[in-house]
Amino acid sequence: MNVRTRFAPSPTGRLHLGNIRAAVFNWLFARRHDGAFVVRLEDTDVDRNVEGAEAQLLEDLAWLGVDWDEGPDVEGPHGPYRQSERMKLYRAAGEKLWAAGQAYPCFCEEGEGEESDPADPGFRRYSGRCRALSPAEAHRRVDAGEPYVMRLAAPLQGTIEVMDEVRGAISVPAEDIDDFVLLRADGRPTYNFAVVVDDVDMKITHVVRGSGHLSNTPKQALLFDAFAVPRPVFAHHAQILSPEGGKLSKRSGARAVADYRAEGFLPEALLNYLSLLGWSDPEGREVLTRDELIAAVSIERLGASDALYDPEKLRWVGSQHMARLSLDEIVAGVRPFLRAAGPPVGEWSGEVLESAVEALRTRLSAFGDVVEHLHYFAPSDEARTVALAAVRQDGSARTVIGAVAVAFAALPDREWTPAGLKAAIVQAGRDTGIRGKGLYTPVRLAVTGQEHGPDVARILHVIGREEALARLAEV
């Protein structure tokens, strides 16, 4: 079978962690089987469409490395790929179902003709009143221009069974699904109808999505049946919930894909983390490349229970991917963030830049993290004041600083390197008879204003002779 999957977002805003999850799996799955991945825009709700959202959405997908074979901006044999441009198709599909006796026009006002149950306050269901109309009358009234909606002639009794690849067979009583609306009075399709018409037309073979869509599935299955086409494979995976377990909303950490991008997060790492929610590698690996994910992905390994978004683990995955990068790659990734930080760090280049990145690389989950660690090179005034005071109070420390300053001053320029500086410090230690902590800490304090941080020699290399000597002289 030629696998075809799709991602069908609404252009209502940025792509979020929640909605991207389905895109990731569908894409991985299509690639795994050399199939096609289709992007379709569900923009039938004109009021909710947001200007520019479509372009951003595609941009976010592209950044993630999720590429599509057919979509709004790619010609394909099953287009157009915007629902707003497919209106004729939905109407035609409605007519077809009517002609086949699977649907019927309904002339009731909205809310009219519904059954209710005094014993069950929340109960509401369309009675099927217009279903009883004779074909002749229905046609007469439609032809007369009377407003109507098209409803599905849903099964009256029995149970509707749907096969879900993740959770097995699920069934719902037929009475719980009424003759829902397919085409609105203004001719626009409802969500469930548009989805199925498109999935049929676009020959979608696997519908993989979050468990939130599970309750739509029986309705959609009924529609596939009404069209007399085979149902696609349905698979409902875990949905992403907020860290607290509630719905993933902006407040609860549902960040836009674009935010991660802006922070310099590695797209491959985000892809990796997302795939880990509700899916597990048969070999138990947790850090996987794009290609490894494609090779490993399968519906069988999808989980049924919802997963909580865990920013901590995301960071860890990010750091793991970062660790696999070469120094050059990190330098390149970090450069824009350094530039934005302004001088002097914005002007680092060559060996100095490399040294700085080498000093910081184990602390990065994303390129943008680099700015949080710049204080190691450019300490705040308060930090230095406090640190300097501590050094001045300590006779041994002052001795060290003096010796180190002398050693540094004598260091040829070409030896102003991490190795050369380290040697100079060691030499100063020998001269003063002070070693270990007593030797390094005063230097670190005087230079960085902090007790902890990356290799002191590296920091000295980065800040340069002039600045380094100036700081030591302040003691």
Next chain:
RNA sequence: GCCCCCAUCGUCUAGUGGCCUAGGAUCUCGCGUUCUCAGCGCGAAGACCGGGGUUCGAGUCCCCGUGGGGGUACCA
């Protein structure tokens, strides 16, 4: 209200009746490496939601309860 789905360490998960005195990852803590921090290595702590069944045997199967998620729209 009614319908559907879900339920293993705080979190992500492995586990398809005996291999489970429940494994891995993250997080936390300790030790080691090291001038310190980060990283890395090693170790510790930490879970089968509750109650009934079925079975020689249940984390694994069934039922009920509880909790969570979703639906119940001429929203998507």
